């Protein structure tokens with residue numbers, strides 16, 4: 001975040017668009033001089049190539065303080081039930097809500113995800129450089145899925161029998177966008193243990209997006225991924241539970257949630273790229289244990305340790321990282337930020353031990 | 366290839382992956398001219414030339430198993446490559462075939 005102090009008469013034209021200048025000129029004329037302390041307002045300013053959020057306030061010297069921070073650049077396309085991407089543009093950054101709730105859910109969910117990364121971790125979008133956030137809704141016919149294709153997030157409407165629309169869950173939107181973040185950072189493979197870590201990282205930050213936007217503590221959060229996606233006819237609450245993997249659904253048609261919570265239940269399979277959506281339950285629960293042991297807001301310390309790990313601050317992660325190798329990196333990252341003997345680093349070690357993951361290289365500090 | 370051909374062919378579609386990670390399975394049998402079309406398909410270029418999708422995440426993975434065509438034929442492909450006649454076959458089996466409820470996970474649970 002940049003803070004720019006500008007006297008009212010010398011606003012930099014490059015930063016503030018003309019309509020804002022007009023507004024400020026009018027405001028400084030009377031209203032602000034009456035009640036400067038109440039004059040703080042947040043305005044969003046978006047341009048095609050660079051998005052920024054500008055908040056203006058008046059300090060005690062009657063100087064306008066313009067704070068410029070990162071802002072998302074969202075475009076939501078509508079595939080109109082075809083499988084053609086990107087679809088017709090339904091809503092662009094800064095535009096008012098439209099009649100289609102699905103479009104607005106995608107727009108708001110991308111905004112909530114952008115906010116977590118930007119406000120908490122100082123990351124400007126998926127690539128850290130303000131990459132536009134592109135999504136397509138109403139993809140395919142009865143399409144039971146949401147995915148990241150390397151460039152955009154794509155959401156189906158569901159079949160209406162088992163699944164409703166996939167934009168209904170903020171954690172799923174955060175999950176998809178986080179696949180992009182992982183692509184630009186640790187670039188973990190999408191198979192076997194590295195793939196399950198890739199999946200788990202998306203679940204972790206998907207859950208954190210939801211908690212951050214609701215300002216929920218770790219103990220108050222549901223730790224569910226994809227809550228509200230099922231139709232009422234399904235016996236289940238969500239796609240996955242980070243708190244209790246394997247308990248999210250138990251339904252005659254869908255079967256039973258197959259996720260293991262510990263290494264004792266690790267599933268070896270060739271399906272689903274080596275069970276990436278199955279074995280993610282193990283690192284998911286490790287993160288849940290860490291977050292609830294530390295308490296408070298999970299995005300602050302637990303999330304920071306995971307984010308640092310993704311950035312290689314616990315040592316560069318190999319693309320084929322195993323659970324044990326990732327665990328070692330999280331211990332290192334916690335040590336680097338909070339100290340090797342800190343409660344945070346201890347909680348990381350305990351979390352992995354509890355899910356049966358032996359930390360690669362032992363538990364050395 | 367003088368293997369005796371069954372009168373009918375059986376097509377099993379297994380869909381895994383997706384953000385939900387659900388395993389779904391559909392089975393259908395074909396006889397007569399429909400069976401001939403399936404036999405033709407497994408020998409065609411459409412069956413042979415399937416690539417990978419290294420950038421997508423959470424997309425479905427499709428597995429198509431055909432029996433009754435001589436040796437058992439299996440094709441595994443990413444969702445993004447599911448087009449043309451193979452896609453037609455998959456859609457047909459999903460629509461006309463039997464959805465197998467609660468097929469269970471095809472893997473083994475192992476302790477480390």
Ligand SMILES: [Zn+2]
Pocket residue numbers: 175179199202384422423
């Ligand atoms: Zn995923």
